[in-house]
Amino acid sequence: MLAAVRSALEELVKEKGSEYVTVPMIAERAGVNPSSIYRRWGDLPTLINEIATYRLDPARPLPDSGDLRQDLLAWAGELVTHYSIPVNAALLRAGAATAGEQESDCLRNRRSEAVMFVERAGAVIGSDEIIDHIVAPVIYRVIFAPWTLTGETAAGLVEQLFSRTP
Amino acid sequence: MLAAVRSALEELVKEKGSEYVTVPMIAERAGVNPSSIYRRWGDLPTLINEIATYRLDPARPLPDSGDLRQDLLAWAGELVTHYSIPVNAALLRAGAATAGEQESDCLRNRRSEAVMFVERAGAVIGSDEIIDHIVAPVIYRVIFAPWTLTGETAAGLVEQLFSRTP
DNA sequence: TTCCTAACGCAAAAGGGTTTGCTTTACGGA
DNA sequence: TCCGTAAAGCAAACCCTTTTGCGTTAGGAA
Structure with missing residues (x-):
């Protein structure tokens, strides 16, 4: 479910801008129930914040050429x-x-x-x-x-x- | 009305964060009717954008010391x-x-x-x-x-x- | 003063977002 | 296999947001 919600949110935020995205929208696109989202994250800003955080993998290798x-x-x-x-x-x-x-x-x-x-x-x-x-x-x-x-x-x-x- | 709405929005945005501010909240604090806000600005993001813009007066005098x-x-x-x-x-x-x-x-x-x-x-x-x-x-x-x-x-x-x- | 227009208040209705209780499913340990 | 728990689906109810029609007020022009 996390994965589905994440990509749904990403798509919607790109399409409409984050101000115009709602929980029911995300739920429908992700094929999950709105109540599941509310129970897990509480509200929309919290959800957005969490999803926005898990980008640009902190564990990826960093450039190390010596210079x-x-x-x-x-x-x-x-x-x-x-x-x-x-x-x-x-x-x-x-x-x-x-x-x-x-x-x-x-x-x-x-x-x-x-x-x-x-x-x-x-x-x-x-x-x-x-x-x-x-x-x-x-x-x-x-x-x-x-x-x-x-x-x-x-x-x-x-x-x-x-x-x-x- | 613009002035009342502006300061209401500013207060609320500071108190709660912009994600948690609603049009009815602003209307009540400003002592105006929500419908007036909707008619004038259309929706909340538009309102926020306009208010956020009218800061740091573009007509203020700029420093001009010669250096x-x-x-x-x-x-x-x-x-x-x-x-x-x-x-x-x-x-x-x-x-x-x-x-x-x-x-x-x-x-x-x-x-x-x-x-x-x-x-x-x-x-x-x-x-x-x-x-x-x-x-x-x-x-x-x-x-x-x-x-x-x-x-x-x-x-x-x-x-x-x-x-x-x- | 009178009229015209634009903006606002008011209130009801419509629509959508959120909450809640209950059921169902999925997973892990006895 | 058989529970027991945690998470998700479902549906109804609730509440707030938004829209809309209409009456009122304020300001400007004739």
């Missing part, structure tokens, strides 16, 4: 590719609405990945800078200006980050 | 101050959910302001860089990690932007 810049380039490209898929972008937007005072899972993973890169490379660059100047611009574009997200976005951001004076 | 860096610093500080107010942050998050294929008004203004700075200063820096490395990090923090938004955030970002090799 920080190379790795960041691959990693950023991965990020862009992921959110270029409309479903993922829509879920991110939905997650943004429910984010708030505590860190949302969506991005905790991104932060910890950034920390790992930095530690592995020996702090030539700060993890905050990776978040501010690579992750943030990408996420910002995904949410507010998806059409500015291109194949060159990732490379451009990494290059700018590395062109700063040391 | 680009100085101006950007003041401008970024304004942005941070604005979104440090919980109501404004909540409205931004709500707006994020409804943003999508066309540019949301929330940030069109920011973009045009950036363009103005660049033109006035004679293109020593690109407007895209201002968006990517100042606006985006701020907005990202507002939405996903509000507690990382401090008094030094704006200054730090501007400094980093200017420390790049020309």
Whole structure:
């Protein structure tokens, strides 16, 4: 059932936007009963939040070429590719609405990945800078200006980050 | 009526989060009839989007000291101050959910302001860089990690932007 | 002042979302 | 195999949201 609900939600969120999706809609598309969804998740925002979280597998292998810049380039490209898929972008937007005072899972993973890169490379660059100047611009574009997200976005951001004076 | 609805929505969005606000709630708090809201805005997402837009007055005077860096610093500080107010942050998050294929008004203004700075200063820096490395990090923090938004955030970002090799 | 129009209040009705009690199914351990 | 438990289906009831028709009010133009 989880799988059916997940893909139903993904489809609907892409088709209509998360504000216009309802529990009965999801239930019908998933071939389950609305009451099953209510019992399991309580309400729609909770459901959306949970589904939006289980994306971009935290256990996937990270780039490890030995060169920080190379790795960041691959990693950023991965990020862009992921959110270029409309479903993922829509879920991110939905997650943004429910984010708030505590860190949302969506991005905790991104932060910890950034920390790992930095530690592995020996702090030539700060993890905050990776978040501010690579992750943030990408996420910002995904949410507010998806059409500015291109194949060159990732490379451009990494290059700018590395062109700063040391 | 617009004013009453606006402040009612702002209060409720701050109290409950935008997902849990309904039209009748807003109507009651604003002292108006729900049907008036429906006739004027059509539905809740539209209302939220419009209210979230009319913030950070587009007609306000922009910093103009003659020095680009100085101006950007003041401008970024304004942005941070604005979104440090919980109501404004909540409205931004709500707006994020409804943003999508066309540019949301929330940030069109920011973009045009950036363009103005660049033109006035004679293109020593690109407007895209201002968006990517100042606006985006701020907005990202507002939405996903509000507690990382401090008094030094704006200054730090501007400094980093200017420390790049020309 | 009078008329016209647009916006709002009011109330009833329609529609859809949510809750709830009960039944049925599926799975795992005696 | 035979329970016992947890999850899901089903259907009815409940409640809130949304729509709609109509009366009222406010503001502007003749």
